[in-house]
Amino acid sequence: MDEVIISGLTKRFDDLTAVDHIELTVPEGSIYGLLGPNGAGKSTTIRLLCTLLRPNEGTAKVGGYDIIESPVQVREITGVLPEEGNHTLYQTMSAYENLEYFGNLYGIPRDELPTRIEELLTFMDLWERKDDPAGELSTGNRQRLALCRALLHRPKILLLDEPTSALDPVAAKRVRELILSLAEKYKQTFFINSHNLAEVQRMCDRIAIIDEGQILLSGATQELRSRLQASQNFRIRVVDDLENTLSISKAMNFVKSAEREADSILVTIDDPLKNNTTLMQALISKGIHIIEFAEEEATLEDLYLDVIKGGVK
Amino acid sequence: MALQKSMLVARADLKMAMKVSMVKYGLILIAAFGPVMLIATVLLIALTAPTVAAATLAMIDPLLSPMVGIIAIIPASLISANALVGEREQNTLEPLLCTPLTDRELLLGKLLSSFIPSIALLLGSILITEVSTIFILVSVGSEIVLVPGLSSLFLLLTTGPTLILAMVSVMILISGRVKRVYEAYQTSGATVMLFIIPMLLPMISMDTSGNVDMNLVWFSNFITLLIAILLAIVTWALAIGRFNRDKMVSM
Numbered sequence A: 001m002d003e004v005i006i007s008g009l010t011k012r013f014d015d016l017t018a019v020d021h022i023e024l025t026v027p028e029g030s031i032y033g034l035l036g037p038n039g040a041g042k043s044t045t046i047r048l049l050c051t052l053l054r055p056n057e058g059t060a061k062v063g064g065y066d067i068i069e070s071p072v073q074v075r076e077i078t079g080v081l082p083e084e085g086n087h088t089l090y091q092t093m094s095a096y097e098n099l100e101y102f103g104n105l106y107g108i109p110r111d112e113l114p115t116r117i118e119e120l121l122t123f124m125d126l127w128e129r130k131d132d133p134a135g136e137l138s139t140g141n142r143q144r145l146a147l148c149r150a151l152l153h154r155p156k157i158l159l160l161d162e163p164t165s166a167l168d169p170v171a172a173k174r175v176r177e178l179i180l181s182l183a184e185k186y187k188q189t190f191f192i193n194s195h196n197l198a199e200v201q202r203m204c205d206r207i208a209i210i211d212e213g214q215i216l217l218s219g220a221t222q223e224l225r226s227r228l229q230a231s232q233n234f235r236i237r238v239v240d241d242l243e244n245t246l247s248i249s250k251a252m253n254f255v256k257s258a259e260r261e262a263d264s265i266l267v268t269i270d271d272p273l274k275n276n277t278t279l280m281q282a283l284i285s286k287g288i289h290i291i292e293f294a295e296e297e298a299t300l301e302d303l304y305l306d307v308i309k310g311g312v313k
Numbered sequence B: 001m002a003l004q005k006s007m008l009v010a011r012a013d014l015k016m017a018m019k020v021s022m023v024k025y026g027l028i029l030i031a032a033f034g035p036v037m038l039i040a041t042v043l044l045i046a047l048t049a050p051t052v053a054a055a056t057l058a059m060i061d062p063l064l065s066p067m068v069g070i071i072a073i074i075p076a077s078l079i080s081a082n083a084l085v086g087e088r089e090q091n092t093l094e095p096l097l098c099t100p101l102t103d104r105e106l107l108l109g110k111l112l113s114s115f116i117p118s119i120a121l122l123l124g125s126i127l128i129t130e131v132s133t134i135f136i137l138v139s140v141g142s143e144i145v146l147v148p149g150l151s152s153l154f155l156l157l158t159t160g161p162t163l164i165l166a167m168v169s170v171m172i173l174i175s176g177r178v179k180r181v182y183e184a185y186q187t188s189g190a191t192v193m194l195f196i197i198p199m200l201l202p203m204i205s206m207d208t209s210g211n212v213d214m215n216l217v218w219f220s221n222f223i224t225l226l227i228a229i230l231l232a233i234v235t236w237a238l239a240i241g242r243f244n245r246d247k248m249v250s251m
C-alpha cells in the first residue's frame, strides 16, 4: 500500500510557484528522502502534507485520507517535525511539560502517557533534563525533544523537515538509527526533507530530487546510484609529484575530469575496465610511485550535482 | 470532548502566562485600578459627608461602577494578544496546528484562556469593591448601600463578559494579520477604546441637575447589553469564519 500519494500538488505564493504539480508515491514502511537545494520547495511540500497549507491545485492522500477533505484525520496519523524544529518548543515549559501537553492534544490515554514520555526521553538521553525549561536546553537537545514530540503518539507517518540539521555527528547518527529501527519495528513510514546527501543515501530507501518546485528525479536509492556506473571516480595517491600526476591524468582523453584534493588526485574515468591500466602505465613510465589507485563509490552527490546543474542523464 | 481539548489549550496558555511575572503582576495591577478608584471615591464621600453618603453613592453609582467593567476588558485584550500572536512569535503555532485540534476547538481554547482570567479579575474586582464599601460605610456609621449597586451589578455581570468575548474575538481576527505581539497590543488598544463606548451609555440616564432616573438606567443597561451581544455575535462569527490556517502559517 502507498501511504502518501501526491498528485498534481501545487502551491503558489503570489507569483512564486513553490511547489509545481508534483507527483510522488511513498510506499508503506519506506523511508523516503526529499532532496533539494535551499528554496526548492521541500518545506512547502511537508506543510501541504500536514495540512498547514492548502494547495492551489492538486491534492494528496496521506494514510488514505485526503489532505483537503479530511484534514483532522490526516493530522491524527501524522507526526511532524517542523523546519528548525528546535525553535518550535514552548520555551518556558519544561521538556516533560512540552511532551505532556502535546500527548494530551493527540489524545494519548492518561495512564499511558507518563511511560511513553519516559521511554522517549530516556532513549534520546533527555530524561535527566526533563524538568529543565525547553528554552534552556542546547540546540541539539531541543531538536531531539521536538523529535520526541513528533513520535509521541506513534503516528503511522512521520514528516520530518531536516531532522538532523542541528545535531552533532554522534547525535545525528543516533537519530538515523532510531528512524531505521522505528521503520522496521513499527512499520512507520518516514518522509524526510534534507539537503544532506550522504545522510539520505545511508538512511533512505527511496529518494526524490526537487528543485524550483519540480521533481527532477525519483526512484529507489540503489537504482539511482547505479545510473552513475558508466563512468567512475578513482582516487590516486602518489609518493611525491602530485602536480605531475595531475597533468598526466588530464592529458588522457578518457579522463573526464581530474582534480587535486589535499594529498590525492580524484579522476573520473570513462570505461575504467579498459582505461585504468593505460593511466597507471603512463604514470609509472614517468617515474611516479603510486601508493594507491582506488575506486571511489559513486555517491548521490554526483548525481545530485548533475541533476541540479541541468544535465540529467 | 471538544470542550475537553479546548480546556487543554486554555490551561497550557494560562500556566505559561502565569510563569511570566510581568504578565501576572501587570494584569493584577491593571485590574486593581478599577476597584482602587471606586473605593477611593467611596472613602472620600463617606469621610466628607457621612450622613448623606449612602444617598450620594446610590445616585452616582451608575456612572461610577461601569469603570470596573471597562478596566476588565484591558486584561482580556492583553492575554488574547499573547495567546494567538504570541504562539506565532514563539514559532509554536505550526506544531500546534499540526495536532488534530479542529479550528473550533483551537479557537474555543484560545477564547477560554483569555476569558477565564478576565472573568476572575472582573469578579474579584466587584467583590473587593463591595466588601470595602460596606466596611467603609459601617465604619463611619452610615446607612449601607451597594457599590456597585444592583443595576450596575447587572451591567457588569452581563455586559462585562459579553464585551470580553467580543474583545477576544477581535483579537483572533487580528491574529491572522499581524506578526508581532506588540502590533497586536497596539491594534487592541484601539479596539478597547471602541468597546468602552457601550459601557458609558448608562451616563445618558443622568439629567442636567445630576438626578438619576432609575428606569432610564435600567433601560440603558438593556440597550448596552444588546449592543454588546450584537458585537460579540458578529465578531465571533467573523473570527470563526475568517480563521484560515494557510494564511496564519504563510504570512
Ligand SMILES: Nc1ncnc2c1ncn2[C@@H]1O[C@H](COP(=O)(O)OP(=O)(O)OP(=O)(O)O)[C@@H](O)[C@H]1O
Residues within 6 Å of the ligand: A013, A016, A017, A018, A036, A037, A038, A039, A040, A041, A042, A043, A044, A045, A083, A195, B249, B250, B251
Ligand atoms: N509563506 C511564504 N510566503 C512566500 N513565499 C514563500 C513562503 N514560504 C516559502 N516561500 C517560498 O517558496 C519557495 C520554497 O520554499 P521552501 O521553504 O519550501 O524551500 P525549502 O526547499 O524548504 O528550502 P530550505 O532548504 O532553505 O529550507 C522559496 O522560494 C520560498 O521563498
Ligand SMILES: [Mg+2]
Residues within 6 Å of the ligand: A042, A043, A044, A083, A161
Ligand atoms: Mg526548508
